[in-house]
Amino acid sequence: MNAIQTDAAINPGNSGGPLVNGAGQVVGINSAIAQPPGGQGASGSIGLGFAIPSNQARRTAEELIESGVATYPIIGVLLDQTYTGEGVQVATQQQGDQAPVSEGGPAELAGIRPGDVIVGIDGRPVTEPDELIVSIRARAPGDAVTLRVRTGSDERDVRVVLDQAASD
16 A cells, blocks of 8 residues: 555544654645454544655645646556455446446556456555555556456556546
8 A cells, every 4th residue: 555654643533634754844644544453433543544645645736726626547447346366356247337447448458358357566466456546546647557467367467557537
């Protein structure tokens, strides 16, 4: 996950504040706290939090100031949230009006197909859909990533140039 780990006390209701270093420089935006295993609901800080790096937050802020709309990078796939094997699987079926692989999108152009399994990004393994999403969102539209993709028993590396979508 591309986030800054911190032991700063982040509790429900105060996330979103700045994470500063010893020199008082903003290095991130506090955004999440770890929950104890089996923990239910928001119980407060357990001493482990995560912040969005300031360079990522800056890009979003600059877009909002310039155009009033923030964009985020995408590869153009729908992930199967129920898949339990190694890596993360591209959905095999359309869900609502969303196709498993967006027509003409970055993933399709790179040869990724419904049912393919993405096992890594830029040399790092991927085990959960959120890991892949966070890794992609840490970049900017137009950046290129290398995905390790499995189709059946064949694995290959594909270069994917990230497209953009606008935040609602």
